[in-house]
Amino acid sequence: MQQEKVWEAIAANPRFQELVRRKRRVLSGLMLFSIAYYVLLPLGAAYAQELFSRQVWGPLNVGLLFALSEFIVAWGIAVIYSRIANREFDTMAARIVAEHQGVLK
Amino acid sequence: MNRKLLLAGAAMALGFPAAAWAAEGAVAPEYRFLTFAVFGAIIALTMFVTYLAAKRVHSASDFYAAGGGISGVQNGWAIAGDYLSAASFLGIAGLISLYGYDGFMYSVGFLMAYITVLLVIAEPCRNIGKYTLADILAYRNDPKKTRVAGALSVITVSTIYLTAQMVGGGVLVKTLIGIDYEVSVMVVGVLMLAYVLFGGMVATTYVQIIKAILLVIASLVLVMLVWAPYGFSLPDFLTAVVGDGKVQAQVAKVLGDASANMTSSELGQRFLEPGLYLKDPLDQISLGMALVLGTAGLPHILMRFFTVPSAQEARKSVVWAMAIIGGFYVLTIFLGMGAAIHVGASDISLIDKGGNMAAPLLAQFLGGGADSLLGNFMLAFVAAVAFATIVAVVAGLVLASASAMAHDIYVGVIRGEHASQQEQMRAARISTVIVGAIAIVIGIAAKGQNVAHLVGLAFAVAASANLPCILLTLYWKRCNTGGIIAGMVVGTVTAIGLVLVSPNMTYPIKVRDDATKLVTEAPAKRVALEEKLADATLDAKVRATTTKALAKLDKDVVKAGEDLAKYAGTNTSMVGLEKPLIQLKNPGLISIPLGFLAVILGSLLYGRDRRAEGKWTELYVRQNTGMGVSKAHAH
Numbered sequence: 001m002q003q004e005k006v007w008e009a010i011a012a013n014p015r016f017q018e019l020v021r022r023k024r025r026v027l028s029g030l031m032l033f034s035i036a037y038y039v040l041l042p043l044g045a046a047y048a049q050e051l052f053s054r055q056v057w058g059p060l061n062v063g064l065l066f067a068l069s070e071f072i073v074a075w076g077i078a079v080i081y082s083r084i085a086n087r088e089f090d091t092m093a094a095r096i097v098a099e100h101q102g103v104l105k
Numbered sequence: 106m107n108r109k110l111l112l113a114g115a116a117m118a119l120g121f122p123a124a125a126w127a128a129e130g131a132v133a134p135e136y137r138f139l140t141f142a143v144f145g146a147i148i149a150l151t152m153f154v155t156y157l158a159a160k161r162v163h164s165a166s167d168f169y170a171a172g173g174g175i176s177g178v179q180n181g182w183a184i185a186g187d188y189l190s191a192a193s194f195l196g197i198a199g200l201i202s203l204y205g206y207d208g209f210m211y212s213v214g215f216l217m218a219y220i221t222v223l224l225v226i227a228e229p230c231r232n233i234g235k236y237t238l239a240d241i242l243a244y245r246n247d248p249k250k251t252r253v254a255g256a257l258s259v260i261t262v263s264t265i266y267l268t269a270q271m272v273g274g275g276v277l278v279k280t281l282i283g284i285d286y287e288v289s290v291m292v293v294g295v296l297m298l299a300y301v302l303f304g305g306m307v308a309t310t311y312v313q314i315i316k317a318i319l320l321v322i323a324s325l326v327l328v329m330l331v332w333a334p335y336g337f338s339l340p341d342f343l344t345a346v347v348g349d350g351k352v353q354a355q356v357a358k359v360l361g362d363a364s365a366n367m368t369s370s371e372l373g374q375r376f377l378e379p380g381l382y383l384k385d386p387l388d389q390i391s392l393g394m395a396l397v398l399g400t401a402g403l404p405h406i407l408m409r410f411f412t413v414p415s416a417q418e419a420r421k422s423v424v425w426a427m428a429i430i431g432g433f434y435v436l437t438i439f440l441g442m443g444a445a446i447h448v449g450a451s452d453i454s455l456i457d458k459g460g461n462m463a464a465p466l467l468a469q470f471l472g473g474g475a476d477s478l479l480g481n482f483m484l485a486f487v488a489a490v491a492f493a494t495i496v497a498v499v500a501g502l503v504l505a506s507a508s509a510m511a512h513d514i515y516v517g518v519i520r521g522e523h524a525s526q527q528e529q530m531r532a533a534r535i536s537t538v539i540v541g542a543i544a545i546v547i548g549i550a551a552k553g554q555n556v557a558h559l560v561g562l563a564f565a566v567a568a569s570a571n572l573p574c575i576l577l578t579l580y581w582k583r584c585n586t587g588g589i590i591a592g593m594v595v596g597t598v599t600a601i602g603l604v605l606v607s608p609n610m611t612y613p614i615k616v617r618d619d620a621t622k623l624v625t626e627a628p629a630k631r632v633a634l635e636e637k638l639a640d641a642t643l644d645a646k647v648r649a650t651t652t653k654a655l656a657k658l659d660k661d662v663v664k665a666g667e668d669l670a671k672y673a674g675t676n677t678s679m680v681g682l683e684k685p686l687i688q689l690k691n692p693g694l695i696s697i698p699l700g701f702l703a704v705i706l707g708s709l710l711y712g713r714d715r716r717a718e719g720k721w722t723e724l725y726v727r728q729n730t731g732m733g734v735s736k737a738h739a740h
Contacts, residue, residue, distance in 0.1 A: 007723040010730070020729055027224050034220040035397070041213055042393050045206075045379035046386030053378045058340035059347040063206060063379055070213045071431050077220055078424050085228075085420060093730045100732075 010100050019092040026084055030077050037073050041066060136481035140282045143482075143489040147319070148296065151493070154311045158304035165529035168305035169236035169508050170411040175310055177418035181425020184409050186313030187501045188215075188400070188426070189320055189433060191273055191461075191494045192560055197434075198467075199460025201441020203355065203450050204382035205375075208441055212434035214393050218400035219430065223423040226401045228416040229579050229728040236411055237505075238404050239513040241575055245720035247586040249518050254593040256513035258570050259404040261597055262563050263506040264547070266403075267499065269559035271548030274495035280457070281465065281488040287549050293492075294545035297499045301507070301537050306412060309500045316490070316497040317429060323490045324436045327464070330471045331443035346442045347373035355450035356381065376445075388690050392561060395693030399564030402571030405501040408508065416731045440464050447471070455653050465491070503544060507536040558609040558690065562600065565693045569700035570596025577704045579728060582721045587711020588704040596700030603692035608685040613672035615684070620665035627662050634658065 010016050044052055044066060052063030166172050175183070193215060200208030234240040239255030271290055278289035300308045335341040346352055353372040357364040359381050364372060375381070383389045400406060410419045444453060444463035447470045456462045468487040472480035511532040516524045524532070574592045577584040604610075634655045638648065677683055689695065708714075727733055 004719075004723070007726050010726045010732075011722045016726065016729070020725075023729065031221070031224050034217065038214070038217045038393065038397060039390065041210060042383075042386065042389040045210060045383070046389060049379060053374075055374070059343040059374055059377055060340050061374075061377055064209075064343075064377055067206075067209055067213050068435070071216060071435055074216050074220055074427060075431060078223060078427050081223060082420055082424050086417075090417060096730055097732055 006100060010096060013096060013099070015092065015099070016096050019089065019096065023089060026081070030081055034073065034077055038070065041070060134283070136478070136485070137282060139482050140485040140488055143485045144282070144492060147489050147493050151300065151312050151315060154315065155300050155304040155308040158308035158311060161307050162305045164526050165236070165512070165533060167307060168530060168533050169512060171306040171310055173412060173414050175412040177413060177421030178425055179310065179314060180409055180413050180418065180422035181429060182317045183310045183313040184406065184422060184426035185429040185433070186315075186317035186320075186497050187405055187409060188430060189317065189494065190270060190498045190560075191277060191491050192269070193434075194320060194494055195277070195461040195464055195491055196459065197437050198440040198444065199453065199457070199463040200382065201437055202444040202448070202453055202463035203460045204359065205442070205445070206377055206379050207382035209438055210379070210383070210389070212437050214396040216427065216431045216434050218397045219423060219427045221398060221401040222406070223420070223427070225576060226407070227410050227419040227423045230407060230575070231410045231413060231416045231419040232728045232731045233579070233724060234411055236408070236512050237508050238407050238571060238575070239509065239517070242578055242589050243517070244578070245717045245724050246578065246589055246714070247716070248522070250586055251589045252513040252517045254590045255574070256509035258566070258593045258597055259509040260506050262567050262571065263404055263502045265559050265566065266563035267502045267506070267544050268547050268551055269556045269563070270495055270499050270502065271544055272551050272554065272556045274492070274499065275548055275552070277461070277491055277495065280462070281491070286552055290545060290548035293496055293499060294541055294548065296496050297503060298537065298541040300496075300500045301504050301541070302534055305533070306504060309504055310412060312500060313497045316493040319490045319493055321429065321433060323487055324433060324440060327443065327468055327471060328436045328439040331439045331447075331467070342439070342442075343377065346376065346446055349373065349446040351449035351451070352376050352445050355445070385688065387694065391689050391694035392691040394697055395561060395565040395568050395691050398572050398697060399568035399693070402567035402575065403564070404505040404509070404571070408501075408505050440467065443467050451650060455650070455657060499544065503537060503540050506540045507533060510536040510540065558604065561691045562604050565600045565691055565696060566597050568693055569600045569696035573700040573704045577701075577708070579724070582718060583708050584704060585708045585711050585714035585717040587714070588708030591707025592700055592704035595703035596696060599699050600692045600696040603687060603689065603696060605680045606682060606686035607690055607692070608688065609690055610678045610680070610682075610685070612678050612682070612684055613675045616668050616672050620668040623661060623665045627658060630658055631655070
């Protein structure tokens with residue numbers, strides 16, 4: 001019973017609500033962007049063959065460059081997310097935990 | 106053309122078209138000692154690691170989660186080792202060597218999958234779970250019901266994946282070193298059992314790390330050798346690919362009549378354009394969604410996040426895994442296209458139609474060819490890496506199934522969460538032996554079966570059943586027991602059901618038509634090949650290829666005859682269909698949305714679940730702050 005009160009208290013803490021809001025914005029943005037960017041590849045390969053076949057640098061064409069760009073995007077998202085998480089989310093969470101440490105056992 | 110498409114389609118899910126492998130090993134008998142030496146060295150190393158690990162396994166937490174003591178970097182390598190199956194190492198390199206651009210599209214999907222894992226799965230699972238996927242589901246729902254549903258789904262996904270790996274592994278070892286299929290399966294099974302049984306998650310982790318390092322080294326060496334002559338310039342390398350006669354011939358063969366008016370440079374360039382392998386856009390998207398969403402629901406991948414001490418380390422491990430996995434998949438361009446110009450599509454598909462031998466044959470070529478010591482050493486090394494790959498993946502799968510049986514079903518449901526450490530350990534080890542034995546039996550029973558679509562199916566079930574349940578119990582307050590059960594059942598049943606009525610199954614009428622066609626066309630082909638051989642000026646290499654092609658033709662005719670006899674009396678597939686009901690080879694596009702829908706509707710129809718909603722705040726706070734996480738993996 002006591003324990004449940006602690007969870008309620010944290011959930012009501014404005015800092016926690018701020019953390020959750022911020023997390024939700026970052027996560028859903030990155031998630032939607034990555035899925036959309038990924039789906040462009042099979043879609044382009046199927047319906048934009050002409051564009052994908054256009055050569056830009058010797059035999060290197062738009063399609064291959066786009067496929068390679070998916071790797072850059074994936075790594076980019078990983079780097080962006082871990083930076084935000086390491087700097088913001090972890091510090092915010094640590095503060096919340098510290099605030100409630102006394103109450104939680 | 107139809108038969109070829111069928112075979113190509115069968116290889117689609119990146120597995121191994123088992124029936125297409127040559128009977129004899131790829132290594133000449135006089136060099137077989139090299140293969141045994143390299144295999145022996147790798148087995149000895151992993152056994153030594155298992156011996157060390159066994160001393161560190163004292164509790165259920167050690168056995169299932171390595172005591173939560175694996176670091177982020179180590180776990181990143183282990184995830185890579187757990188994930189990069191032989192299908193990706195051999196299968197994708199093969200697809201690229203035969204079909205160029207389309208093969209590389211698979212590589213992209215396999216990496217993009219980790220974004221889902223990183224963003225929404227890894228950290229909450231570390232904060233909430235203990236040993237298994239069902240731990241997460243049981244946290245705020247009816248523990249017994251959701252444990253049973255979760256464990257059944259874990260066992261289903263792992264068994265499907267396991268079957269593909271065991272059959273693929275058996276065939277691979279047989280092809281590479283020429284020992285019997287049954288013996289190969291037993292060797293894979295017994296080794297994996299030794300790792301898991303004695304060393305639990307600790308040994309499994311180190312075996313996966315060793316395998317990932319070996320795989321990266323092998324790929325880097327091959328890519329250096331392939332790329333160096335072009336001064337590490339991508340356009341220069343691609344120019345060589347496009348200008349290669351073997352590549353142009355392969356494109357002409359794939360395109361058939363459509364290539365009649367194309368110049369040789371157009372043919373070469375076509376290799377770098379989409380559409381040689383994947384014909385149906387919907388199928389592509391369906392498979393893509395299953396890969397991207399399924400990875401996050403694969404039990405053996407999920408389980409890896411319970412081995413690190415905190416959400417921060419879980420995050421770090423996914424970033425490391427993405428660097429390693431992504432780096433490896435970029436290299437597949439050079440592995441595949443290198444094999445296309447050095448070995449050639451016709452020689453690659455002679456040994457295996459799916460192209461799985463592209464990387465090993467490339468290694469042999471780069472070392473100096475089939476008659477050289479170095480060439481055979483490199484082939485042996487790549488073969489041993491592929492073998493280590495299978496064993497490491499299989500160990501992860503068996504551990505995931507065994508933990509579902511022992512931790513969820515036995516300890517969680519039958520014993521009502523009350524069991525001593527000794528009892529838990531005993532249950533875990535007994536389950537491991539049972540799952541391992543089943544794996545060996547399935548591997549032997551499925552001999553000669555086409556298991557190619559099973560890898561894609563495993564991803565589809567994981568994406569349609571596991572992922573919706575995990576996501577919604579973590580992020581949706583109203584989710585409850587009813588939703589979890591509905592999601593697991595609907596996701597699993599629709600994914601498997603749709604495959605049963607898909608073109609992946611064997612349709613006797615089609616098989617007979619194809620076999621009849623092959624037999625009718627064979628005499629003309631035979632005459633053409635014999636005429637070619639009769640030419641005394643024929644170059645020795647072409648002669649060898651032609652002789653092999655002739656032998657292969659004879660074998661195909663025999664096989665067609667067997668098919669005709671085998672399917673003589675039947676007109677319908679396993680589920681009683683004359684032709685496929687749907688054209689989708691991968692069910693993801695339909696079954697994933699249905700899975701999500703089932704969780705939502707199931708939860709709403711179940712009525713208000715006081716416990717689930719009451720525990721929501723706790724779960725929500727814990728998954729976001731990591732509070733109480735040390736409790737979860739303390740002994």
